[in-house]
Amino acid sequence: MKKGWSIFFGVVIAGITGLTAVSPWMGWWLPKNLCVFGKETDDLFYLILWIVTFFFLLTEGILVYALFRYAGEPGRRAAYFHGAFSLELIWTLVPAVILLFIAFTQVQAWNRIKVASRMPPPDQIMEVSARQFEWRVRYPTDPKFLGQDALKENASAVDSWGKEAQFDDLRVVNQIHIWEGSSVRVHLKTRDVIHSFFLPNMRIKQDALPGKTIPVWFAAEKGTANTKYNDETRKWDEPTVDCDLACAELCGWGHYKMRGKLYIHKDREDYEKWLKQAKEEQDRHAVDSAAGQP
Amino acid sequence: MARQTIAGLALLMLSTFCMTGCDNEGYSDDMRYPARTDPIFIKAPDTQPYTVDPPGALNQLPARIKELGGKILDPKDLTAKKSQERGQLEKRLEEKFGTPAHPKVDGKVGDSEEDLAEVLKLRDEDGKDMLAAGSKLFRRHCLHCHGLTGDGHGPTAEWVNPHPRDYRQGIFKFSSSNQPAGTRKPRREDLTRTLRNGIEGTSMPSFGLLSDSDLDELVSYVIHLSLRGEVESVVMQKLLGDDNLEDDSVVAETDKQVGRLANYWVQAQAVKSLIKPDPYPGFSEKSVKNGYKLFIDQSQAGCVSCHKDFGRQNNYKWDDWGTIVRPIDFTSGVFRGGRRPIDLYWRIHSGIRGSGMSAFFGPLNSDQIWDLVNFLQVLPYPEMRRKYGIEID
Numbered sequence: 001m002k003k004g005w006s007i008f009f010g011v012v013i014a015g016i017t018g019l020t021a022v023s024p025w026m027g028w029w030l031p032k033n034l035c036v037f038g039k040e041t042d043d044l045f046y047l048i049l050w051i052v053t054f055f056f057l058l059t060e061g062i063l064v065y066a067l068f069r070y071a072g073e074p075g076r077r078a079a080y081f082h083g084a085f086s087l088e089l090i091w092t093l094v095p096a097v098i099l100l101f102i103a104f105t106q107v108q109a110w111n112r113i114k115v116a117s118r119m120p121p122p123d124q125i126m127e128v129s130a131r132q133f134e135w136r137v138r139y140p141t142d143p144k145f146l147g148q149d150a151l152k153e154n155a156s157a158v159d160s161w162g163k164e165a166q167f168d169d170l171r172v173v174n175q176i177h178i179w180e181g182s183s184v185r186v187h188l189k190t191r192d193v194i195h196s197f198f199l200p201n202m203r204i205k206q207d208a209l210p211g212k213t214i215p216v217w218f219a220a221e222k223g224t225a226n227t228k229y230n231d232e233t234r235k236w237d238e239p240t241v242d243c244d245l246a247c248a249e250l251c252g253w254g255h256y257k258m259r260g261k262l263y264i265h266k267d268r269e270d271y272e273k274w275l276k277q278a279k280e281e282q283d284r285h286a287v288d289s290a291a292g293q294p
Numbered sequence: 295m296a297r298q299t300i301a302g303l304a305l306l307m308l309s310t311f312c313m314t315g316c317d318n319e320g321y322s323d324d325m326r327y328p329a330r331t332d333p334i335f336i337k338a339p340d341t342q343p344y345t346v347d348p349p350g351a352l353n354q355l356p357a358r359i360k361e362l363g364g365k366i367l368d369p370k371d372l373t374a375k376k377s378q379e380r381g382q383l384e385k386r387l388e389e390k391f392g393t394p395a396h397p398k399v400d401g402k403v404g405d406s407e408e409d410l411a412e413v414l415k416l417r418d419e420d421g422k423d424m425l426a427a428g429s430k431l432f433r434r435h436c437l438h439c440h441g442l443t444g445d446g447h448g449p450t451a452e453w454v455n456p457h458p459r460d461y462r463q464g465i466f467k468f469s470s471s472n473q474p475a476g477t478r479k480p481r482r483e484d485l486t487r488t489l490r491n492g493i494e495g496t497s498m499p500s501f502g503l504l505s506d507s508d509l510d511e512l513v514s515y516v517i518h519l520s521l522r523g524e525v526e527s528v529v530m531q532k533l534l535g536d537d538n539l540e541d542d543s544v545v546a547e548t549d550k551q552v553g554r555l556a557n558y559w560v561q562a563q564a565v566k567s568l569i570k571p572d573p574y575p576g577f578s579e580k581s582v583k584n585g586y587k588l589f590i591d592q593s594q595a596g597c598v599s600c601h602k603d604f605g606r607q608n609n610y611k612w613d614d615w616g617t618i619v620r621p622i623d624f625t626s627g628v629f630r631g632g633r634r635p636i637d638l639y640w641r642i643h644s645g646i647r648g649s650g651m652s653a654f655f656g657p658l659n660s661d662q663i664w665d666l667v668n669f670l671q672v673l674p675y676p677e678m679r680r681k682y683g684i685e686i687d
Contacts, residue, residue: 134492134499165627167675173492173500253438253450259503285574285635285664287470 002072010064017057031200032241034224034264040109041203047105051098113204119217122185123148123268124178125158130188130195130208133254135245139170139177141279146272148183162187162213170279174260176245179271180225186216196248199262201241205248225266229273236274239263320430321394327443329384330369330462330526332356334534335616339364343610346618352452359616366616367534379533382544383526390552391522394433394442397425399518401549404557413560415482416514418507428515431508435501444519446615454497460615461516462523464555465648468631470640471562472569478647479562485513487632495628517559525551571639572660577668582682585669588662595658595666600650604673604686614648621651625686627674638667 023029033042070076111118125145127138140146140161144154151158176199178184188197190208198205202218226239238261245260265271332353339362347355356366372380392398401410411417418424432440439458441448446460459466468488469480489509492500501509528551532539539547561567575581588595589604602608605623613619622630631641642663645653655663672678679686 132497132499136494165675167672167678171633174502254499257435258499261503282634285571285639285667287568287570287636 003068006064006067006071009067013060013064017053033201033203034220034241034243035202035204036219036221037109037113038203038221040112044106044109048102051102055095113217116215119185119215120183120219121148122151122217123182124271125151125161125185125187126176127162127187127189127213128176128197128208129191130197130247130251130258131191132193132252133247133258135174135176135197135258135260136191137172137174137176137260138165139172139275140166141168141170141275142166147268168279170275170282172278174245175263176260177263177265177271177274178220179265179268180220181222182268182271183219184217186218188214188216193251194249195251195258198246198248199243200246201243201262207249220264225264227263227265229270236263236265320426321433323393323395325394326388327391327394327522329380330443330445330523330530332445332447333360333366333368334527334531335359335364335366335463335614336531337365338612338616343612343618345610346455349455350452352447352457352617355616355618359612364612364616367531369530369534372530372533376533379544380530383529383533383548386545386548387522387526390525390548391518392425394429395426397429397515397518398423399425399521399556401552401556403560404553408560410552410556410560414514414517414556414563415510416518418510424511424514425518427508428511428513428518431504431512432515432519435504436512439497444516444523450497456496456619457615457617458497460523461520462527463615463648464520464524464558465614466520467646467648468637468641469562469644469647470569471567472644473558473561473567475645475647475653477558477561478644479559481562481568482510482513482517485516486510489513491632493630495626495630521552521555521559524555528555569640569643571636571643571663574635575661575664577671579682581665581668582672582684583669584662585665585667586684588658588666589669595654595662597666611650613650619649624670624673635664635667635671638670639663642666 030042030045033039035041124147125140129136129138144150144157145161186197188206188208189212190210193210195208196205197208197216199218202220204216204218206214206216208214224241226241226243227236229235230237243262243264245262247255247258249255251258263274265274333356335356339359341362347358360366369380390398390400392400399411399414399416402408403410403413416423416425438448439450439454440446440461441451441458444461446458448458451458464479466480466484469478469484471478471481471484473479486509488498489504489512490500490502492498492502501512504512525548529544529548531537532547533544540550541547589597589601592599598604600608600621601624604625605621606625608620608623610618610620622628629638631637631646641651642658643653643655645651658666669684672682672684673686678684
């Protein structure tokens with residue numbers, strides 16, 4: 001078993017590498033990207049992945065070789081090194097340069113996605129209030145908050161809408177509704193502890209901090225609609241692509257099940273049709289005597 | 295370290311992967327619903343509490359109630375005086391209601407020949423047993439708060455306030471049934487709605503991501519737990535109070551209570567039990583202002599007497615479960631039983647059973663209730679209050 005451990009190591013490393021390499025074809029890879037800035041995020045991810053993979057294989061390869069070559073040779077005298085200055089200089093500087101390179105490369109994507117002052121003018125706004133263990137979402141139904149033109153015209157009203165709930169807002173739980181191509185601005189809040197608003201398919205993740213309202217933006221690419229109105233059930237179908245909203249910051253015993261669903265309507269009209277139907281349900285004052293209530 | 299030790303440790307580490315399990319199973323077959331041992335709340339003390347119980351102190355409430363002059367009955371007294379009857383009760387409950395892994399409801403509705411399980415839709419249209427499926431879902435999603443027997447004393451319960459519902463009183467707060475207050479049960483849709491929307495302002499989250507059939511199964515199982523718990527509680531109270539039993543037999547008394555209590559559940563589901571308001575007169579300034587007057591006028595609805603300062607300075611009270619609650623703060627815009635106009639109507643019409651919110655239909659007519667509903671919808675929004683000239687400061 002003297003060389004055995006190094007072989008074991010080598011096999012495990014090779015296994016990990018192999019499984020990762022086949023992941024995309026096994027369906028274990030990244031969720032489908034439906035977002036306009038998704039490509040930038042994924043490109044950065046792949047850049048870092050290749051750099052890291054290279055160094056991983058290099059260092060592990062050397063390690064496994066060294067283990068194999070020098071294991072199980074009792075009586076062998078150790079060589080004494082003072083240190084190798086130029087070697088140490090190289091293997092400090094090269095990674096440092098690479099890290100700086102990564103740091104500067106990602107600035108553009110970060111600015112585009114995260115910085116509030118650079119976010120594009122929204123087509124729709126919503127407030128997502130995280131709480132243990134669900135997502136409470138508030139949508140405006142007043143026409144002055146629908147569509148890019150209206151939102152531009154009423155900029156100060158949008159501010160106060162973000163701060164305070166309005167009488168005619170629609171409130172739903174665990175459902176994010178957007179339409180294809182709509183630039184969405186989310187006012188992210190939390191009612192108790194730190195949560196994190198995570199839409200894998202939109203490549204967006206943002207911590208929700210108590211006491212703060214944090215702006216988040218994303219937009220679905222054209223052609224990514226995943227729901228349509230079902231005339232039979234008179235509701236919108238469940239999303240065809242599994243578009244989950246998940247909590248990405250441990251927030252208590254129910255963190256794992258703090259899920260929501262992302263519905264991408266095919267156009268603004270369809271979204272407003274849903275908005276109207278949901279608002280009517282929220283305004284329900286009559287009873288369907290035959291069927292009871294939904 | 296010796297090679298064997300290292301090899302052994304490595305094997306142990308690898309084998310831990312096999313031990314975690316990903317279980318979707320239900321309760322184990324040998325589990326039984328345990329006999330009730332926690333005190334039965336009968337009457338609240340006269341002195342109102344000045345604050346809620348601190349975290350982790352849920353189980354100390356019964357002793358506190360007794361200390362303050364309230365009334366509780368202790369099932370542990372049965373073990374001393376009437377252990378044989380207690381055993382008979384537990385046995386009969388198992389015969390009627392099964393076990394956690396194999397729950398059932400065995401009985402007839404009231405004095406009729408109608409099978410309970412059929413009438414309460416505890417079996418679906420294809421005859422599939424919903425209770426077993428419901429019990430698996432309950433174990434996974436609900437057990438840790440609501441407890442094995444639906445006693446509201448699961449491991450999480452003492453750490454959240456308001457505490458999870460104890461189903462064993464047979465009392466549920468949010469019901470759209472027009473049955474009299476003392477016997478009102480929720481309709482299935484009320485329970486489904488609670489599951490789907492959660493209860494904002496409490497620790498009850500939304501379970502709307504479960505499928506419709508899953509929600510149906512859960513509702514059936516909750517009804518099962520509530521019925522079982524209430525039957526057990528009622529018969530225990532009779533035994534502890536030395537009351538006369540039906541035919542002098544615990545078994546007969548248990549059967550009688552099953553039929554009687556199930557009847558209330560069945561009545562609640564009838565179409566004629568649904569509270570049907572008069573048509574909504576619409577939203578208008580006149581209606582909102584009238585609602586405001588009704589709210590503050592002690593000789594009319596007089597809501598301010600409990601919802602002091604529109605809910606901002608409420609006092610704590612004991613509720614029918616022996617826990618501590620207070621009336622809602624209407625300026626917060628959070629409505630636990632639902633925010634739709636119809637939900638608010640139902641709450642005002644028939645009250646909120648168990649919480650001290652009384653029914654106002656009778657003293658108020660349908661239009662007046664709608665006026666109050668319109669007012670309550672305006673109340674949380676400063677802009678709307680300004681628009682309608684509502685002064686609350």
